[in-house]
Amino acid sequence: MKFVAHITLFILLGPLLVGVVRKTKAFLSCRQGASVFQPFLDLWKLFRRGIVRSTSASWVFDLSAPVVLGASLVLAAATPLWSREVPLPMHFILFLYLMALPRFFQTLAGLDTGSAFGGLGSSREVAVSAMAEPALILSFCGLAYLGGADTVSGMVAVVPPGRIPWRPEVILLAGTMFLLLLAENARIPVDDPATHLELTMIHEAMVLDHAGVDLAMIQLASGVRLVLFSAIVSGILFPQALSLPTFLAIPAAVVKVVLSGALIGAVEAGMARMKLSRVASYLLIATVLAAIALSVRYAG
């Protein structure tokens, strides 16, 4: 029962978060924008559509979308969203490698159709994720050190004692995770989810050949991943919210997701996308922040 509720909340919050990001961007550029519930309608539309697939695609292509969605839901089951009790407590190393699984299948699917754009997107996606990996591992190590636990749910939901509300390493780790949120979820400044230009795309180029139900599953999985990262960032900053009684904790989780959507939208509206060659420096900054957080924790 709890498992179902947990996963359902993730699935419902994913499109909502995407909708909130888009609405914020529209608001900040003085436009009306579509309703925050538009992504639900888009998904509904896609789920009813047939699939057009490349004649040169193999079973890897057919398998990719279900694997992407499935792996994302397993990850969601291990992430604390409204309670520190999660249906599936998971060691953080396993968590990190399960995060790589959908990407592996998605890059293979991008290559599988043989289109130039798919290959372009896949090679970029792999480059970005390879560069993001040190920062991810370091910050998860930092969290584990900080929280004194090695499961994701255990280490996120810990309030370290201290005189000030947030210890410096907590702020540093939250900052790192936010930088990684933008990089791992194909947001500005690393990628532009709204672009129509295939040549500049990273994530979108890879999934260009997916259609219908497959595309819906991939979009749903992207939403779930975005919620997952938001939950980790807000869990680091506001662990108290995870100890609330259920009837308060669930609304609090929704509020946290909406707020992080507004923050992502504000970042996206405020700056241009980086040059592709600069992504390495961006991820290096995230790595350095995580390393500093670790050493601050070690010293203090």
Add this chain to the structure above:
Amino acid sequence: MRCVHTFDLGNSAPLAEEAFRAFLRETSTGADRLLTLFAEEPSPGRFLLHAVAGGAAPGRFLYACVETSPRSFRTFTDVCPGTHWFEREIYDLFGLMPEGHPELNPLRFHEAWPKKFFPLRSTDAPAPDPRRGYRFLVVRGEGIHEVAVGPVHAGIIEPGHFRFSCAGETIQNLEIRLGYQHKGIESLFPGGPEMGKILLSESISGDTAVGHSTACVRLLEAITAKPADPSAERWRAVALEIERISNHCGDLGGLSTDIGYLFGAAHFGRLRGAALNLLLRITGNRFGRGLNRIGGIGPRVPGIAPEDLMAELGRLRAEMKDVGTTLLDAPSVGVRMEGTGRLLPHTAKTLQFVGLTARASGRDVDARRDFPSPAYVDSPPVNVLLDAGDVMARARVRFLEMRASFDWLSGILAGAMPPGTIAAEGVVPAAGRRLVVSVEEGWRGEIVHAAVVDGEKRITRYKVVDPSFRNWPALSFAVQKNVISDFPVCNKSFNLSYSGTDL
């Protein structure tokens, strides 16, 4: 009039080939620049190449012509690289082979067209060799891969094919293949100089309706000897500057979209609409169609009083300045645009690029100063010249040109009629073959219309040069050694017309 010139073809005998070659060499190295180069078949089987140059002094036009064999001529690209695309066009339309041309690929006609189809060559002329097929440049080497984009793009834009040869993300070579919008517009112009020709010229390139129709109407006025009065010329120039503002706004918005800078995209998109609505108030059409009539302007032009227009422009100017400053000063925008898509001044000079592309690469050409129409004679808008040649420079040129246009507009709307007078030299005497040339600075660059007129004042050959036709090769040069993900922003920084090139 300094923007229109008539040459008496009866008096100017074709030059010897070497003299013509020297004329073209002079346009490449000297102060005058090439305006147009086109072929004509005055009688079946006899082919002439006409070249017009000028610009060293306001209103200076030079002309040369040479007779070629009905099969081929020796290429002029060795002495004047700027003739590169002109010769490909001549080959496509007339079947005259430029021998020794460095990259002789069909410009307009792809494989679906008959190989023996040369639309402007008469059937009585000796049949030329079939058109040779298109050959892409093949780049070989470790890790080189090709990316083909278009002709159908992911957006409602014009068709064109781009073939990238990349080493990883880096572009080694870009080949641009156009022609998908060929509509034979030059062959629709011959005939009497009547109103329908203005309507035709408005659809050469939809975003430059004012520029093309103004160049065309002055040419028709020179043929029919019905010059427009200074007030009409003033409104033509006003519409032309507002067309420039609207397109520059649209381009800055497009550049913002391509780098994912939402603020610029949203606001410049809105400002473009506001500028287009001003054109609507003036001419009755958002793109300025219906502005021109032979001998003046449309009966309902201007649909707005100069004072009201000034007030609207004042508001637009203030907003444009705020949004533009925010855009161009944003650090994340600077990082994307500076150093990206650099077009070297040397390349711009050698290949004789025109318009804002040239002015962002240190090449000082502006038809409003070099071939001023009556409204510009005394005070053309302030010249904007940068030399960095990158995407940022082209964005800045657009921003600064808009400012200059606003300044100029407030001057001309506040003042009385421009004192410019119509010189009689534009008027064609009744008899004999003439070549009439008309130049106007559209928002992309100089638009050149040329017409060969027979003794009965009928147009026998009409030649249009859109600035896009001159500048397309610039894109190939600018993107070399850039990463392929920067191509869209480079492309947008030129924003060239396909329709104006494919004719």
